[in-house]
Amino acid sequence: MQLxxxxxxxxxxxxPAAAPKQGNEGSPDAWLVFDADxxxxxxxxxxxxxxxxxxxxxxxDRSVLRVHPRDDPANPQRGVFSTRSxxxxxxxxxxxxxxxxxxxRRLHVRNLEAVDxxxxxxxxxxxxxxxx
Amino acid sequence: MQLxxxxxxxxxxxxPAAAPKQGNEGSPDAWLVFDADxxxxxxxxxxxxxxxxxxxxxxxDRSVLRVHPRDDPANPQRGVFSTRSxxxxxxxxxxxxxxxxxxxRRLHVRNLEAVDxxxxxxxxxxxxxxxx
Numbered sequence: 001m002q003l004x005x006x007x008x009x010x011x012x013x014x015x016p017a018a019a020p021k022q023g024n025e026g027s028p029d030a031w032l033v034f035d036a037d038x039x040x041x042x043x044x045x046x047x048x049x050x051x052x053x054x055x056x057x058x059x060x061d062r063s064v065l066r067v068h069p070r071d072d073p074a075n076p077q078r079g080v081f082s083t084r085s086x087x088x089x090x091x092x093x094x095x096x097x098x099x100x101x102x103x104x105r106r107l108h109v110r111n112l113e114a115v116d117x118x119x120x121x122x123x124x125x126x127x128x129x130x131x132x
Numbered sequence: 133m134q135l136x137x138x139x140x141x142x143x144x145x146x147x148p149a150a151a152p153k154q155g156n157e158g159s160p161d162a163w164l165v166f167d168a169d170x171x172x173x174x175x176x177x178x179x180x181x182x183x184x185x186x187x188x189x190x191x192x193d194r195s196v197l198r199v200h201p202r203d204d205p206a207n208p209q210r211g212v213f214s215t216r217s218x219x220x221x222x223x224x225x226x227x228x229x230x231x232x233x234x235x236x237r238r239l240h241v242r243n244l245e246a247v248d249x250x251x252x253x254x255x256x257x258x259x260x261x262x263x264x
Contacts, residue, residue, distance in 0.1 A: 001135035001188050001251065003222050022259065038221060040197040044214030051213075054224060056133050065172040081183075081255035082176030089170060090135050090253045092186060092224065119133065121222045123213035127154065 003056060005119035006041070007034035007105075013115045016059050021070060022084070023095050023111035032107040032120055039105035045123070047102055053095040054122035055114050060091030093118070096126065135188060137251035138173070139166035139237075145247045148191050153202060154216070155227050155243035164239040164252055171237035177255070179234055185227045186254035187246050192223030225250070228258065 011030035013019045020026045032053065034042060045051065064087035069075040080088040097109040143162035145151045152158045164185065166174060177183065196219035201207040212220040229241040 001137070001190075001253070003133035003135060004194075005133070006221050038197065041211040041213040041220070043198065043209075043211035045211070049214075052226070054222070054226075058133075062136075065170065066175065077175075079173040079175035079177070081173040082181075082257055084256055084259065088173070088254065089138050090186075092254050094184070094186075094226070094256060121133070122220065122224050124216055124226060125214055127216065 003121050005035070005056070005121065006038040007032055007120040009055065009112065009114045009116060009118040009120060011112065011114065011116045013113070016086070016115050019115055020113045023097060023113045025113070027111050027113045029100065029108060029110050030112040030114070032109055034105040034120070036105065042105060045099060045102065045107065047099055049099045050126045051097060051099060052124045052126060053097055053109070053112065053120060054124070055093035055095065056119045056121050057086040057091035057093045058119060061087040062089055062091060064088065092121070135253050137188070137253065138170040139164055139252040141187065141244065141246045141248060141250040141252060143244065143246065143248045145245070148247050151247055152245045155229060155245045157245070159243050159245045161232065161240060161242050162244040162246070164241055166237040166252070168237065174237060177231060177234065177239065179231055181231045182258045183229060183231060184256040184258060185229055185241070185244065185252060186256070187225035187227065188251045188253050189218040189223035189225045189246070190251060193219040194221055194223060196220065224253070
């Protein structure tokens with residue numbers, strides 16, 4: 001179960017502690033830059049699409065099983081699987097973003113809270129019947 | 133970027149070719165069985181919750197970059213990242229399911245199209261503001 005980076009996030013966000021906790025909480029626009037080897041997989045993605053981007057949150061602490069939600073000590077601790085904490089056994093980030101523009105194997109997107117240099121591992125379309 | 137199984141799917145579905153393509157297309161109920169080492173991460177998940185389950189689709193072909201959507205040759209080929217094909221460079225399955233019952237570190241769920249024995253790698257809550 002070895003993940004392979006298919007691309008990387010280019011973003012003005014560099015400090016995970018200062019990054020928004022969710023994409024719709026004030027994230028800057030960012031670029032998804034895909035490797036040439038995987039560019040054929042992008043065919044069919046269009047400007048204006050909403051897509052799901054899966055990343056590998058490589059700064060996360062994989063030993064964490066319980067957290068205070070939103071890093072607020074006033075929130076009682078919960079299991080990480082009932083939160084969107086980056087710290088979790090498999091730190092896969094799930095981001096729903098809007099495609100603003102496409103330039104070859106680079107996608108310009110809105111609402112991505114991942115920091116610069118975060119590896120991209122997958123992209124999926126939003127399915128209205130399943131994801132609503 | 134090494135994924136770790138945190139649990140496994142127990143389902144009457146055993147043949148990937150016969151499994152529904154999406155959870156809401158006639159999937160049977162299934163159990164998510166978590167390892168004892170990761171059970172603390174489940175705290176906070178309740179019966180009635182909708183959750184996102186991430187799996188590792190270990191029967192997938194990771195070399196595929198283009199597919200006929202829904203395996204129908206009448207559909208023109210597209211890049212895998214604009215489809216929900218299991219065949220893709222990192223075959224992470226993303227499943228939105230309903231929690232019917234909780235029995236210790238076993239969750240009974242509705243609408244899971246993954247086959248029996250599929251490794252579970254993550255669980256996340258549905259966020260209404262992000263996932264709708």
